[in-house]
Amino acid sequence: KKEQLELLSTVESVTKDGTHMRLSANISSVKELDMAVKYGALGVGLFRTEFLYMDRSTFPSEEEQFAVYRQVVQKMDGRPTVIRTLDIGGDKQLEYFPLPQEDNPFLGYRAIRISLERQELFQTQLTAILRASAYGKVKIMYPMISSVEEVRQANLILRKAMADLDTRGIPYDADIPVGVMIEIPAAVVIADLLAEESDFFSIGTNDLVQYVLAVDRMNEQVAHLYHPYHPAVLRMLRTIAEAAGKANIPVSVCGEMAGDERSIPLWLELGINDLSMSIQSLLRVKHRVLNTTASAAREAARQCYKLATSTEIEKLLTDFNESSC
Ligand code: PEP
Ligand code: MG
Numbered sequence: 001k002k003e004q005l006e007l008l009s010t011v012e013s014v015t016k017d018g019t020h021m022r023l024s025a026n027i028s029s030v031k032e033l034d035m036a037v038k039y040g041a042l043g044v045g046l047f048r049t050e051f052l053y054m055d056r057s058t059f060p061s062e063e064e065q066f067a068v069y070r071q072v073v074q075k076m077d078g079r080p081t082v083i084r085t086l087d088i089g090g091d092k093q094l095e096y097f098p099l100p101q102e103d104n105p106f107l108g109y110r111a112i113r114i115s116l117e118r119q120e121l122f123q124t125q126l127t128a129i130l131r132a133s134a135y136g137k138v139k140i141m142y143p144m145i146s147s148v149e150e151v152r153q154a155n156l157i158l159r160k161a162m163a164d165l166d167t168r169g170i171p172y173d174a175d176i177p178v179g180v181m182i183e184i185p186a187a188v189v190i191a192d193l194l195a196e197e198s199d200f201f202s203i204g205t206n207d208l209v210q211y212v213l214a215v216d217r218m219n220e221q222v223a224h225l226y227h228p229y230h231p232a233v234l235r236m237l238r239t240i241a242e243a244a245g246k247a248n249i250p251v252s253v254c255g256e257m258a259g260d261e262r263s264i265p266l267w268l269e270l271g272i273n274d275l276s277m278s279i280q281s282l283l284r285v286k287h288r289v290l291n292t293t294a295s296a297a298r299e300a301a302r303q304c305y306k307l308a309t310s311t312e313i314e315k316l317l318t319d320f321n322e323s324s325c
Helices: 002-010 032-038 062-076 111-117 119-135 148-168 185-189 191-197 205-213 220-225 231-247 261-270 279-290 294-304 310-323
Strands: 022-027 044-048 081-084 138-142 178-182 201-203 251-253 274-277
Touching: 002 279, 022 032, 022 279, 032 062, 032 279, 044 062, 044 274, 062 081, 062 119, 111 119, 111 148, 119 138, 119 148, 138 148, 148 178, 148 191, 178 185, 178 191, 185 191, 185 205, 185 231, 191 201, 191 231, 201 231, 205 231, 231 251, 231 261, 231 310, 261 279, 261 294, 261 310, 274 279, 294 310
Parallel strands: 022 044, 022 274, 044 081, 081 138, 138 178, 178 201, 201 251, 251 274
Antiparallel strands: none
């Protein structure tokens, strides 16, 4: 089975009736890159930069980060790489950067919130990413965005990093696309406003499901309530897709739902054709895409939107998936 799937690495990801679905890889180490390329990823849709900051005793310098980002970008050889700025806090801690004890770390000091407070760290990372953009196709993505102000503040620091590189005479892509993760319910509700400030959206379903349902994604006690196929999640996905469509910006999905082949009808219905997932999911999802008829899948997704419970939605999508095997 594994060997059969590997034959699909170079096959184009397209439904039986001709709808293309771009499949990219989520990466959280440089090691994973070779596998991503081997399995035919069309890009890196989510480069989790946290690993660069972990298992060491100080923050990585601009040079250290630049070396890694450049390596990634060069390996991708023209295929786009979406580099997400530091997303620590929540469950991810750094030994040399003690964060305050918090009662609700997932509602606390995390990701862009830290970057906007520790601007010197943020600017260093942005500078390193910008430098890598001279070597291939790079996009910048901000995590945990909940307001327009955060995007504007982050972009101010990005412009400082650009001005600094101009002074130093170092090249970068001045038109580098800058997007935001949609993973907080507030960001969904104001998706139309955020779309005015962003070059693209990427939906982080792992956090989005956690926050919409108020279910800690790490807490086993409530794991049975963590439902990606909750009607509230589906409605949020629709709001995001419609806002992106109106503003004419691309939207992709990089949370675990992208790697669950049962979700394919939802993406087809919403007109989302860009998914990024863990490497292990790439060929399995492609196999499903190849066996899917988009028109039937869209009809199944429309039925999902009429259902009232996660159980029914999940069953419908599971049955649809099995019937098109
Ligand atoms: C997400 O929240 O869906 C996501 C992709 O980011 P992470 O899992 O790294 O929080
Ligand atoms: Mg997230």
